Amino acid sequence: MSTPHKPLVILRADPHPPERIFRPDALARLHDRFTVVEPDTEEALDRALSDAFAVIGQPDLPAERLARAGELRALLNVEGNFFPNVDYDVCFRRGIHVLGCGPAYAQAVAEYALGLALDLARGISREDRAFRAGRERYVSDGNADAVLLRGADVGLIGFGNLGRSLHPLLAPFRPTLRVYDPWLPPAVLREQGLVPATLDETLARSTFVFVLATVTDDSHHLLGERELALLPDGARLVLVSRAPVVDFPALLARVAEGRLLAGIDVWPDEPVTADDPARALEGLVLSAHRAGGIPDAFLSIGDMVVDDLTLLAQGLPPARMQAAARELVGRYRNRPVT
Amino acid sequence: MSTPHKPLVILRADPHPPERIFRPDALARLHDRFTVVEPDTEEALDRALSDAFAVIGQPDLPAERLARAGELRALLNVEGNFFPNVDYDVCFRRGIHVLGCGPAYAQAVAEYALGLALDLARGISREDRAFRAGRERYVSDGNADAVLLRGADVGLIGFGNLGRSLHPLLAPFRPTLRVYDPWLPPAVLREQGLVPATLDETLARSTFVFVLATVTDDSHHLLGERELALLPDGARLVLVSRAPVVDFPALLARVAEGRLLAGIDVWPDEPVTADDPARALEGLVLSAHRAGGIPDAFLSIGDMVVDDLTLLAQGLPPARMQAAARELVGRYRNRPVT
Amino acid sequence: MSTPHKPLVILRADPHPPERIFRPDALARLHDRFTVVEPDTEEALDRALSDAFAVIGQPDLPAERLARAGELRALLNVEGNFFPNVDYDVCFRRGIHVLGCGPAYAQAVAEYALGLALDLARGISREDRAFRAGRERYVSDGNADAVLLRGADVGLIGFGNLGRSLHPLLAPFRPTLRVYDPWLPPAVLREQGLVPATLDETLARSTFVFVLATVTDDSHHLLGERELALLPDGARLVLVSRAPVVDFPALLARVAEGRLLAGIDVWPDEPVTADDPARALEGLVLSAHRAGGIPDAFLSIGDMVVDDLTLLAQGLPPARMQAAARELVGRYRNRPVT
Amino acid sequence: MSTPHKPLVILRADPHPPERIFRPDALARLHDRFTVVEPDTEEALDRALSDAFAVIGQPDLPAERLARAGELRALLNVEGNFFPNVDYDVCFRRGIHVLGCGPAYAQAVAEYALGLALDLARGISREDRAFRAGRERYVSDGNADAVLLRGADVGLIGFGNLGRSLHPLLAPFRPTLRVYDPWLPPAVLREQGLVPATLDETLARSTFVFVLATVTDDSHHLLGERELALLPDGARLVLVSRAPVVDFPALLARVAEGRLLAGIDVWPDEPVTADDPARALEGLVLSAHRAGGIPDAFLSIGDMVVDDLTLLAQGLPPARMQAAARELVGRYRNRPVT
CATH class of the missing domain: 3.40.50.720 (NAD(P)-binding Rossmann-like Domain)
Incomplete structure (x- = not known):
């Protein structure tokens, strides 16, 4: 599915429409450097996972699904909170970066x-x-x-x-x-x-x-x-x-x-x-939950995602998103912002 | 009227009641170091001027009145603006400090x-x-x-x-x-x-x-x-x-x-x-002209006044209030805040 | 070897004598919260590893040795550089924290x-x-x-x-x-x-x-x-x-x-x-390699070590030492400072 | 001597040669806006004083000489210290600005x-x-x-x-x-x-x-x-x-x-x-009295002088040099730096 030179990235940005979090130039950089797939069914997601270098978004990733994603190097959460729908232990054991967009x-x-x-x-x-x-x-x-x-x-x-x-x-x-x-x-x-x-x-x-x-x-x-x-x-x-x-x-x-x-x-x-x-x-x-969700903050998520994916593809550590702490990621009790 | 050791200071703080601009300890310091008179008529003011070391406030001080105030060393404006009711030229020529409380x-x-x-x-x-x-x-x-x-x-x-x-x-x-x-x-x-x-x-x-x-x-x-x-x-x-x-x-x-x-x-x-x-x-x-006039700002006026009077009485230059600029003091067109 | 409540920590601080990097109160805190062993032979080190919660220092830790250290949660390097004498891949796969004292x-x-x-x-x-x-x-x-x-x-x-x-x-x-x-x-x-x-x-x-x-x-x-x-x-x-x-x-x-x-x-x-x-x-x-090695810097290493061990023992992520990046730790070509 | 539109400025910068304290563009600005005379005798200085708007430098200015300088608005000291060769009282009484280059x-x-x-x-x-x-x-x-x-x-x-x-x-x-x-x-x-x-x-x-x-x-x-x-x-x-x-x-x-x-x-x-x-x-x-006298500091003196003269000529207060305090200028006991 991916070309030899362009790692495969799965984009599942919901609840955000992609244009909310990606400026045009960030999206262009993303497509320039990666093969981007946007699976619209769980089956399509399963299929894409087998070659995926990274997942942008926060789909369900239990152990059995992660087992299928042998090339996976990073999860890039774009919602702001970590939810219990991912087997983080497996991620940490396999050295998959679990990154959050809180700094945005x-x-x-x-x-x-x-x-x-x-x-x-x-x-x-x-x-x-x-x-x-x-x-x-x-x-x-x-x-x-x-x-x-x-x-x-x-x-x-x-x-x-x-x-x-x-x-x-x-x-x-x-x-x-x-x-x-x-x-x-x-x-x-x-x-x-x-x-x-x-x-x-x-x-x-x-x-x-x-x-x-x-x-x-x-x-x-x-x-x-x-x-x-x-x-x-x-x-x-x-x-x-x-x-x-x-x-x-x-x-x-x-x-x-x-x-x-x-x-x-x-x-x-x-x-x-x-x-x-x-x-x-x-x-x-x-105030109606307005402190963080402003246009500039959303758009900086896409910048961070592309910057860190680019570093990862070069064999470098991410530098903009926040690495989840193994000890904490399971403790959060946040609910999705709707 | 004044004791030999305590210079005479005229207090005419209106529009402020003194307790708005002086904390108790500032007022105590003022009375400790100076003979303070609060003339309630223009005649009383005239009389006090002849020995006055300083005036706190912004009474009318035309040239003829200043001529009577041979010992005067400083005018300490506590209103925030300089008005044209003082002959500033005479003050500058005589080296009378003209000080404003804008920094407060x-x-x-x-x-x-x-x-x-x-x-x-x-x-x-x-x-x-x-x-x-x-x-x-x-x-x-x-x-x-x-x-x-x-x-x-x-x-x-x-x-x-x-x-x-x-x-x-x-x-x-x-x-x-x-x-x-x-x-x-x-x-x-x-x-x-x-x-x-x-x-x-x-x-x-x-x-x-x-x-x-x-x-x-x-x-x-x-x-x-x-x-x-x-x-x-x-x-x-x-x-x-x-x-x-x-x-x-x-x-x-x-x-x-x-x-x-x-x-x-x-x-x-x-x-x-x-x-x-x-x-x-x-x-x-x-907003109803509320930016500056808060209790803490008013009270800092008194602190500044007493600090600078104390310095002046020691033969030192004032350090807290703002010296009016000879070139600017006549240009302001502010009206009193009421 | 360790008491039920005190995790076992191996201390191998060389090239530093322990008193160079631990203030008395840091050493007291360390001993208060952990069972500390200072193995003076490789055999003693091997034995201690089997129960070790953490290693302070930078002894050789190839894969086979790490395999023996089933409880190991952290390596706390106190030399300032990461050397190729540790199988870092194994550490990252097992979620063992690899921490450096560079910030000191x-x-x-x-x-x-x-x-x-x-x-x-x-x-x-x-x-x-x-x-x-x-x-x-x-x-x-x-x-x-x-x-x-x-x-x-x-x-x-x-x-x-x-x-x-x-x-x-x-x-x-x-x-x-x-x-x-x-x-x-x-x-x-x-x-x-x-x-x-x-x-x-x-x-x-x-x-x-x-x-x-x-x-x-x-x-x-x-x-x-x-x-x-x-x-x-x-x-x-x-x-x-x-x-x-x-x-x-x-x-x-x-x-x-x-x-x-x-x-x-x-x-x-x-x-x-x-x-x-x-x-x-x-x-x-x-200047003779003097920029970093001052008493205050050395002593802050011990403070960092004890603070982070304490956090780890509480199930919290380390907060003072620097986590090695999986992508970089193998790239450094520093030699030990002697 | 001066044109109607260009105020007369006396330049007596010694101990500095003018090029030490004036960048070419500062000197050009000075000459553009002022008639500049550099009297090389005391008599020439006396003559120039009668029309002078300002004096750059620190020549002797006792009361009798100041009496001759009826148009004088400012003394701009370029040496860094105030010496007792000027009748500062007369200056303050007449509202002549006494400015120092300490900030440079x-x-x-x-x-x-x-x-x-x-x-x-x-x-x-x-x-x-x-x-x-x-x-x-x-x-x-x-x-x-x-x-x-x-x-x-x-x-x-x-x-x-x-x-x-x-x-x-x-x-x-x-x-x-x-x-x-x-x-x-x-x-x-x-x-x-x-x-x-x-x-x-x-x-x-x-x-x-x-x-x-x-x-x-x-x-x-x-x-x-x-x-x-x-x-x-x-x-x-x-x-x-x-x-x-x-x-x-x-x-x-x-x-x-x-x-x-x-x-x-x-x-x-x-x-x-x-x-x-x-x-x-x-x-x-x-160190041999080297802290202040570097090229950049000297050259900023000229910038300050021209900026403040320009303000004064516009009827504005000086903004860069430091106004001497009437109470302090007579207290200094500095000697000239040679």
């Missing part, structure tokens, strides 16, 4: 998270609404609770892709940055000028908290009622990673009491029901 | 301007409003026009206090930063990694434009209809300095056409009339 | 490289020698060839650990940073504000060149006579990675001609012979 | 100071000398006292032009930066992430000390025997400002004892005598 979204999420934090710090969307309603308050009258980010105590819950992208954006504000991440030794944080801290300490001492942790069995409701109660009154919380990390009723209750302001991009059930009382909470900035 | 607001304005820019980049307040109205769009559906600030072409109109405070906040986004400032030689900008540019070039090549210029006779309607038409479609404009710099009807027309998104903090007439159509424009983030 | 040296090398560059820019060691000989030249007299690093054209040959550590140290000088690294796609460099370039372009346009590449079959004499001739006259070259990357006779000839200044830390044969003419070249800063 | 040298001095610090941290020039003498020590053998700058405790004595230029170069090393500067309130330092400290605390807690203070009556022997004894053993001291700030015999004694390493660019008497024992001290990096 990280800058978009980081910029959005900073935008939410500045909105919460200064009441930007709240006062825009008031202005539209003819209730605007000039100069200092609407600024009673406004605070600077400069010099603030800031907590990061989780320090993976998102934290690493957010960190440089926060740096010029010279915050004290406390980080809770149980997967990282303190030295990794200290070397970057961050303060390693327990979850409780991070929450208790932070005026701004960014929730950046992914979902595992361990992080479900990591921020429960007890933990949220540790936050100082008037704190600002930004949630841009995964909803199950936070106990939503506890979070919304605290916002309703006026003790917390929160910018929320992910929700336990999406779409949110029409009568969800969150829709009317003044202390929220409401 | 600069960080607050810079953080706010960045917040507005990120809101415009990602539709944060627009989609919050939609969410509250039950019209939210999930993931990519509401992101069609969302853009990154990273790597963007960014223009700064004016590079004074505000520009210098905003610059480090923008730096980690690695933008191309074009600056139009006719008061600065290109080398000053280049040394900081900025690209000096004409006004037209700055506008024509920038996706994000921050209007940071103050008002003079030269900068009135600096951004008129012709200039605004240079902006690329889909540009984002942040206005946080002074309204007269921009031709508002032209600006709002362009937003209404969907060719420009704008975050506006200052308005030609404040309060804005109830029926101003700007209140209903989807492409705006509306 | 990177900061030390980066600081040293910057020190050499500033010395070459300003003639620090040359003029110190002149001063000691009574031939010092005051103020501008000795500065005819002195140049700033600020705003300079700087080239990096290779962008691995060393380049990533040097980059932030160079950033405040606002150089134009061209990078030649054939293992990285251009986007990786562009995202960091670097200019991807060919080798020839990097050399031809750089006033300062840092040679940071490791040795492979491809990089032997990467900088030969032809390439060195591309450098502008008066360029400064810093060599801190591996000597075989450069054609030394061509390099020294160019320095002798007065067309190049060079700081050299690594030499084709060490120790350098007593009569090597390089010892007398005025245009050199001579 | 600051980057050169900052880069040099960092180079000296890295040399002292790692023994670069010491080991280069050993290598040339056939006594080089490989790898760790010569590194027993080598330390990182990363994370170090660093003290700055004085935080003027030099400190502000050095600060960003040190920032990526993430040091703890203590600063002693009695002319600055603590808030100025804290806002930049620096730790304000007393002189004793700065010395006692710093591994690296940069002496950046200028000479006044107060700073003569600021670092005397008592103060130097506060430094921790093994500290590194860099002296690049003025020799009288330090008690040299005490400094050299401490270096001779092996308790201090020092990089010294300025000396109590220059040239240093041939038999000065400092020439043989192993713990020194010896």
Whole structure:
């Protein structure tokens, strides 16, 4: 099926239409260097696998199917999460690269998270609404609770892709940055000028908290009622990673009491029901899972995929996508974004 | 009136009540080191001037009044703008320091301007409003026009206090930063990694434009209809300095056409009339002159005032407030913020 | 041999005595969490391998020996280079982590490289020698060839650990940073504000060149006579990675001609012979393989080792040492540092 | 003498020949915009003063001479220090700008100071000398006292032009930066992430000390025997400002004892005598007043002069040179550099 010189690549980009993640020049580079097949049935996929050098996408790949893919060198996930539909153990044993596109979204999420934090710090969307309603308050009258980010105590819950992208954006504000991440030794944080801290300490001492942790069995409701109660009154919380990390009723209750302001991009059930009382909470900035999925982020996925496939075909390691960690890939409990 | 060791300082902080600009410890330091009088009539002010070492505030000080103030070493303006009610020429000739508190607001304005820019980049307040109205769009559906600030072409109109405070906040986004400032030689900008540019070039090549210029006779309607038409479609404009710099009807027309998104903090007439159509424009983030006047900014004025008075009393130059430039102080056309 | 709860770790740190790479508290942590054995014969090593969770050091581990080590989860190299005495394919197939301590040296090398560059820019060691000989030249007299690093054209040959550590140290000088690294796609460099370039372009346009590449079959004499001739006259070259990357006779000839200044830390044969003419070249800063091996760097190896072993024992991926790339580990042609 | 449109500028650049401080294009700009006279006698100077808009250089300007210069708007000192040969009081009273070219040298001095610090941290020039003498020590053998700058405790004595230029170069090393500067309130330092400290605390807690203070009556022997004894053993001291700030015999004694390493660019008497024992001290990096006077620094003086004259002629304030502070200009005790 493939020519001798062009390795075979299977393209199964759904849920993305290919043009969402590939710029024209990336698609041209892909076709120039690889034989690309887009199997539209499971049988066609099975057939293509036997010669495949790589799979772009996240089709089901149990052990028996992988057994058939003797030439496979890489899986390039373009959805952003790793799901349990792949036998990752087999991949790691065979040295098949398991690559994720998380870095493609990280800058978009980081910029959005900073935008939410500045909105919460200064009441930007709240006062825009008031202005539209003819209730605007000039100069200092609407600024009673406004605070600077400069010099603030800031907590990061989780320090993976998102934290690493957010960190440089926060740096010029010279915050004290406390980080809770149980997967990282303190030295990794200290070397970057961050303060390693327990979850409780991070929450208790932070005026701004960014929730950046992914979902595992361990992080479900990591921020429960007890933990949220540790936050100082008037704190600002930004949630841009995964909803199950936070106990939503506890979070919304605290916002309703006026003790917390929160910018929320992910929700336990999406779409949110029409009568969800969150829709009317003044202390929220409401966002519909919009932090990462912007055109530029999607298109950078294709660039990364083609760059890394090109390296792999040259016998070099991938350099742009993120290698899944053998120890972690089975722990994630994310659901597909729909 | 003053003791031999404590220089006399006149405190006339209006429009601020003193407690808005002085933290308790700053006020304590002030009274500890200086004899402070708060004249409540013009006659009392006249009397106090004869021994005054410094004036905190911006009372009328024409030449004849200054003539009476033979010991005067400094005027410390706490309003943020210089008005034509002082004979600055006399001050400069006598070596009286004329100091402004602009730097106290600069960080607050810079953080706010960045917040507005990120809101415009990602539709944060627009989609919050939609969410509250039950019209939210999930993931990519509401992101069609969302853009990154990273790597963007960014223009700064004016590079004074505000520009210098905003610059480090923008730096980690690695933008191309074009600056139009006719008061600065290109080398000053280049040394900081900025690209000096004409006004037209700055506008024509920038996706994000921050209007940071103050008002003079030269900068009135600096951004008129012709200039605004240079902006690329889909540009984002942040206005946080002074309204007269921009031709508002032209600006709002362009937003209404969907060719420009704008975050506006200052308005030609404040309060804005109830029926101003700007209140209903989807492409705006509306803000009621809130960028600078936050509690932390006000309180830093008092810190600066006491720090600089202390230096002056030691025979040292001031180090925190901004010395007015002899050549510029008469050019400003700002009105008091009320 | 091991207790049920403490995984067995083999410690074979040579060429380092353990106290060089382990601070007392790191050694205490190691012994607290692991059963540590230090086999002094090959037989003892063989016996220990059967229960070993990890090996600290770089003993010979051919396939047959690895076959005996059924529990092995990680090899933690503490020498800085990967040698061909391990069957890496077996390791990768079995998911044994192959970890290197290169990051421990990177900061030390980066600081040293910057020190050499500033010395070459300003003639620090040359003029110190002149001063000691009574031939010092005051103020501008000795500065005819002195140049700033600020705003300079700087080239990096290779962008691995060393380049990533040097980059932030160079950033405040606002150089134009061209990078030649054939293992990285251009986007990786562009995202960091670097200019991807060919080798020839990097050399031809750089006033300062840092040679940071490791040795492979491809990089032997990467900088030969032809390439060195591309450098502008008066360029400064810093060599801190591996000597075989450069054609030394061509390099020294160019320095002798007065067309190049060079700081050299690594030499084709060490120790350098007593009569090597390089010892007398005025245009050199001579250094005896000292860039990385400082006490702080050695001691950070132990910290990294214990941190990563601790993570691995918790079922988490390592976070401090550098995972060897399957595609690269067999390409290195470094020799042990003695 | 001058045309109606071209203001008259007196050029008296000595000790610099004009071509040292003016690039051809700067000189062309100067002549294009101004009528330039270069009076070669005091009488010619007197005559020229009567119409002069500005003086480039530092001729004697006592009150009686200034009285003759009724049009004078600016003195542009191109030597780097302010001397007592000008009646500064008259200048300030008349609003004549008194501008210094200190900023032209600051980057050169900052880069040099960092180079000296890295040399002292790692023994670069010491080991280069050993290598040339056939006594080089490989790898760790010569590194027993080598330390990182990363994370170090660093003290700055004085935080003027030099400190502000050095600060960003040190920032990526993430040091703890203590600063002693009695002319600055603590808030100025804290806002930049620096730790304000007393002189004793700065010395006692710093591994690296940069002496950046200028000479006044107060700073003569600021670092005397008592103060130097506060430094921790093994500290590194860099002296690049003025020799009288330090008690040299005490400094050299401490270096001779092996308790201090020092990089010294300025000396109590220059040239240093041939038999000065400092020439043989192993713990020194010896430098002959070379930190600032490099070609690029000299040439930037001319750029600054022309840029600021151009602004002044447009009725704008200068933006590149440094305005002398009325309170300080009479305190300096620098001598001309010859």
